[in-house]
Amino acid sequence: MGAMDWTPLKKVIDENESFLISSHVRPDADALGSELGMRAILLGLGKKVCIVNASAPPSNLHFMNPPGVILKLNDTVTKATIPQHDVVIIVDTSAWQQLGSMSEYIQSSEAKRVVIDHHVSSDDLNALELKDVTSAATGELICEIAEEFGVTFDADVANWLYAAIATDTGWFRFPSTSARTMKIAAKLMELGAIPHEVYNLVHEQSSVARVRLGGRVLARTQVEAEGRLVWIYADSKDLAETKAAPSDTEGLVNVCLTIGGAEAAFVAVELQTGQIKFSLRSRIQHNVAAVAEQFGGGGHKLASGATMAGPLPVAVERMKAAFLNMLNAET
Template identity: 35%
Template sequence: MSQKIIDLIEKGRAFLITSHVRLDGDALGSELALCEMLRSLGKTALVYNEDPVPSQYRFLPGSDRIVTELPPLGGYDAVFVLDCSDLDRVGEQAAAIASASRIVNIDHHVSNGGFTDITYIDPEASSTGELVYRLLERMGQRVSKDMATNLYTAILTDTGGFHYGNTSKESLITAGNLVDRGADPQWISENVYDNYPLAKFKLLTLVLDTLQIDLDGKVASMVVSLEFLDKTSALSEHTDGFVDFPRTIHGVEVSILYSELSDRFFKVSLRSKGKLNVESLARFYGGGGHVNAAACRIEGELADIRRQVLDFVRDKVLAT
């Protein structure tokens, strides 16, 4: 861990914390735990995100105090950019944030581009939440019940409920320590996973119907069209987790979700089993992520995109 980060926290007075668009449990949990730690040290700290908090994460302590309008950066000693491999991931305010006097990046993505020199990056960590926990320990900070809830949620969600290859001994020990500090695994899981709005379920029934199996049963893919969102009054955030369903099919090694963002523009979410690396595919198209979970955006006709992606999966991902 960079001593620079600890010095900066000790000397600074006011900090802004942000993360990526399309918020997830790791982004939010890490931000909120760090924010509480900074406040407990007597600092001014604020969390800013471009996107509002998705409904299943509104139980996170402190999530109601997150702002979606970027405050003037002049008053802040540094901006913490969490869980982002690239500054562009923060959204439309990336250029404004780039002008901050200091930027600190805490992240665990393999494809981190190194956009600042004050970093704590560990691709071996399960989640950014695990890194924030290490920072708390290193600084000798007490982990409150609220911090424990936020950080447990970060680890839980980024490991897919302790399911993916990043479910390491350290992530489980950290999760155990967080339970010891007051995180309630059943209550957190019920909030995150057993809390679907009905619109999401209706959307899922349409999306499941698009299931396509390719490459001898090894690849399964589904499509979310804008028309489906419209028909079911679902939001794009409701597609979170859909890509995990085809992966559960026997024999499937790679699952893909094509989500239409606008005309001729698709988000491609990728999941894989075992050592198969879908991050390489995402990176090829300008995206990124982790070995078993990655995403990118591709422009074009869906049929062409599917053909290109399947070619890449056959020649590069399954071939290794």
């Protein structure tokens, strides 16, 4: 497995008893799987632990939302009623903006901070930062921590972590997939993860609303720069009329990249708050993390995200200009 030194984390865990785990807004499978895996490790070590996020898990990841485990701030709990904790462990992000409403709470808390992440983009979170950008998923790092601490996962946690790694690697298609990734996935299978069931739960349980939204949005696919840039959008009217959620746009940006000649793509989604959420993707020669960072976002070279103020047409033009600058600079 990896060569991370987990000694500093071991010291923090040994010296403290209660832990809060959190991750980024609109959590994906890697965020949820990493949270649930870290929770299992801490419980296995006899610690008190709770998970509180700014956003609820999306409907397509309902199997990664065990009852009463993942709490939503200002819904299940408030800042005043979050269980007492000595340490905050932030997984799968190193950016304040990505923490949403949890950001203000964590910054005001006197609890120690730990970050476990694999993303390139980063803020100074004044934390013990345990980051490995060579890891295909934060879930990989959680598996390494479990091995380091001698904790064995049950089948449920193995499935959640398999989902974390499989989705973040595009089901082991992305260049980030390594021999280490495959070894960890195999170990999770030995512990009870069932790949075809995980795939079915993630990708073959779509709602009618999700399918209708996808058809509507993809029907107006736009191309720029002689087909090198592809983009789509979903506005509030699309979401309302199809009865879909913003999370139902997940994966559509990858469809854009399947167009021959496409080198980069983005999807813009208008949220209820009026903000515009962007998902950015690129082929191997382009760095969309640098684009995302221009707008306070971040992520990986080939897959990143950002959120900016509306209105939608203005936000799209700003993002389009940034993409075209990237493509022209790297021609």
